[in-house]
Amino acid sequence: MIHSEPDLTARAVNLLNCGVVVLDANHEIVLWNGWMVPRSGRAASRVRNQSLFDVFPVLRGSRVEAAVLGALADNVTTAIPQTEEHSPFPLRQAGSFDGPPIDQAVTVTPFSEGDERFCLIEIRDVSGTVDRERRLLDHAESLRARSYVDGLTGISNRRYFDVALDRELRRAQRAGGELSLLLIDIDSFKAYNDHFGHQQGDACLVTVAQALAGQLKRPADIAARYGGEEFAAILPDTSAEQALTVANAIREHVASLGLEHAPAAAHPVVTLSIGVASFDRERLHEPAALVEAADKALYAAKHAGRNRVVSSAQA
Numbered sequence: 001m002i003h004s005e006p007d008l009t010a011r012a013v014n015l016l017n018c019g020v021v022v023l024d025a026n027h028e029i030v031l032w033n034g035w036m037v038p039r040s041g042r043a044a045s046r047v048r049n050q051s052l053f054d055v056f057p058v059l060r061g062s063r064v065e066a067a068v069l070g071a072l073a074d075n076v077t078t079a080i081p082q083t084e085e086h087s088p089f090p091l092r093q094a095g096s097f098d099g100p101p102i103d104q105a106v107t108v109t110p111f112s113e114g115d116e117r118f119c120l121i122e123i124r125d126v127s128g129t130v131d132r133e134r135r136l137l138d139h140a141e142s143l144r145a146r147s148y149v150d151g152l153t154g155i156s157n158r159r160y161f162d163v164a165l166d167r168e169l170r171r172a173q174r175a176g177g178e179l180s181l182l183l184i185d186i187d188s189f190k191a192y193n194d195h196f197g198h199q200q201g202d203a204c205l206v207t208v209a210q211a212l213a214g215q216l217k218r219p220a221d222i223a224a225r226y227g228g229e230e231f232a233a234i235l236p237d238t239s240a241e242q243a244l245t246v247a248n249a250i251r252e253h254v255a256s257l258g259l260e261h262a263p264a265a266a267h268p269v270v271t272l273s274i275g276v277a278s279f280d281r282e283r284l285h286e287p288a289a290l291v292e293a294a295d296k297a298l299y300a301a302k303h304a305g306r307n308r309v310v311s312s313a314q315a
């Protein structure tokens with residue numbers, strides 16, 4: 001059996017997995033392929049010889065109209081990605097008249113046949129790509145949120161600490177409020193690791209981090225892992241005196257857990273040394289200065305025998 005080429009071409013165009021619409025110079029539809037039928041709810045015989053803009057009045061004033069005019073008047077090809085216009089044609093998933101609109105990428109290409117000018121409109125369903133893009137954006141968002149959390153202990157990490165300290169210091173400056181910072185270090189932790197092994201060392205860090213977070217009662221308080229076995233607490237609206245009380249409560253609570261320490265450690269149970277520094281409009285108003293003051297106090301606490309709290313005023 002011999003098939004004519006135009007017959008085969010027409011059948012193939014009808015089977016294409018994208019919308020194919022051809023308009024003549026008057027914007028009238030001369031070709032409407034099979035893909036368009038179930039997605040628009042219109043058979044080819046119903047739309048043939050009608051203006052595209054009468055069939056879809058929503059296209060008036062759209063990027064598609066501009067592209068069609070550009071193709072027919074100026075012989076210009078235009079690609080309209082879905083990022084520019086999500087669903088220019090009112091098309092829905094095949095057979096679902098109330099389903100979600102199809103995300104589309106549209107190309108408008110001019111061509112001539114004899115003296116007559118036409119334009120070819122191709123419509124691709126890119127809903128899958130758009131969905132994937134949305135999922136990737138959601139994923140990136142959750143990664144961003146997770147990048148502020150310390151992977152081992154589940155409390156805030158150093159990155160978040162830096163952002164939060166800067167923010168809270170500015171707030172204290174603006175509002176003339178108070179703010180205190182605790183730097184907290186586990187005593188003789190090297191001895192702990194050497195005796196019990198790194199894995200149990202990690203477990204100890206998790207226990208201490210959770211104990212610290214549990215001791216901070218105000219919603220605005222922030223517990224963070226500052227470095228290896230060093231933690232920090234940012235206490236907004238907290239004076240130096242109040243911060244000493246909080247620091248001592250943390251220290252006593254961890255000591256009271258009775259976590260067995262290594263024989264070589266300074267104390268038989270796991271203990272903390274804590275340095276406290278408080279916002280001071282004249283001297284301690286920059287993050288680096290406040291951290292340095294708390295670090296000096298922490299060093300003094302270590303030097304004085306560990307398992308104690310020292311404020312920067314005493315150091």
Ligand SMILES: Nc1nc2c(ncn2[C@@H]2O[C@H](COP(=O)(O)OP(=O)(O)OP(=O)(O)O)[C@@H](O)[C@H]2O)c(=O)[nH]1
Pocket residue numbers: 185186187188189190191193197198199200201202205227228229302306
């Ligand atoms: N298991 C574990 N150990 C860590 C981690 N980060 C830091 N360390 C260990 O913590 C120890 C800290 O030791 P040092 O800074 O010498 O201080 P220290 O032994 O705690 O002694 P003092 O602070 O003076 O009481 C080092 O042995 C580090 O290897 C971690 O993520 N997991």
